[in-house]
Amino acid sequence: MLERRVNLDGRAATADVPRITVGGLRMAALDLEATADFMIEATDPRHRIGRPLHLTSANGEVLARCSTEPETERLFRGADLINADGQPLVAASKLQSWFPLPERVATTDLFHVVARKAEAVGRTFYMFGASEAENAAAVENVRTMYPNLKIVGHSHGYLRGEALRAKVEEINALAPDYLWVALGVPNEQAFVEQYTPLLTNVGVIKTSGGLFNFLSGSRSRAPQWMQKFGLEWAWRTWLEPRRLFWRYLTTNPRALYLLFSRKRPSNR
Known part of the structure; x- marks a missing residue:
């Protein structure tokens, strides 16, 4: 696979993580707790690789x-580790492999597990992305939920040119263990590719999609039963039909085709 050839240092750092190919991408076969444990372990000074690990x-x-x-596709294949943030991916893996994905690892859930663990061991966060109001509200709520969590800085994601480069240099100087980047696909993956060389003091970069909207409270999660049956997309479409109806109408059928047609054996 392409990502195994170009990310040799990342491959070494994630060598012990089991993976399975689902829908054409290699996914980490870790549950939520194990993923958070991996992220905590990855920021241990003894395990740093001279650049941030990129998790998407x-x-x-x-x-x-x-x-x-x-x-x-190229940007995603460049990541060091890809988590399955979709229940249909988990279901498809169980039909295709003797070693399936154990569960969905939604970033919205993962954030809280990592925050609790980071709070206990003194790891630091930087939260980058979303609008200024959304970002500020998300940070305020996180500080309320995790009063001992060290958030060394935060910024909205509407920066360009020299302002963005200056912000990246500021983030690197603050040296957060975790940089949560919420710019949407594929902007956040492109950000990681472009600025990783300038973020050598960062431990892990986790791309986060709409995470800050949930943390701020402006967007609500689907009911648990809908999440369990892979229907969170329907909930989101109901909340934002103009923005999401056409997107899911065009991507859902193709995703189902990919899940059940690209049956490749697991690499482990």
Whole structure:
């Protein structure tokens, strides 16, 4: 696979993580708790690799876009680790492999598990992305939920040119263990690729999609039963029909095709 050839240092750092190919992308076969433990371990000074590890997530929409957008596919294949943020991916893996994905690892859930662990061991966060109001509200709520969590800085994601470069240099100087980047696909993956060389003091970069909207309270999660049956997309479409109806109408069928047609054996 392409990502195994170009990310040799990342491959070494994630060598012990089991993976399975689902819908054309190699996914980490870790549950939520194990993923958080990996992230905590990755920021231990003894395990740093001289650049931040890049963790991202894929759902059905991402699979569909990777199959039709070569640049998006390239960016995702450049990640050090990809988590499955979609229940249909988990279900498909159980039909295709003796070693399936154990569960969905939604970034919205993962954030809280990592925050609790980071709070206990003194790891630091930087939260970058979303609008200024959304970002500020998300940070305020996180500080309320985790009063002992060290958030060394935060910024909205609407920066360009020299202002963005200056912000990246500021983030690197603050040296957060975790940089949560919420710019949307594929902008956040492109950000990681472009600025990783300038973020050598950062431990892990986790791309986060709409995470800050949930943390701020402006967007609500689907009911648990809908999440369990992979229907969170329907909940989101009901909340934002104008923005999401056409997106899911075009990507969902393709994602299902990819999930059940690209049956490749697990690499482990």
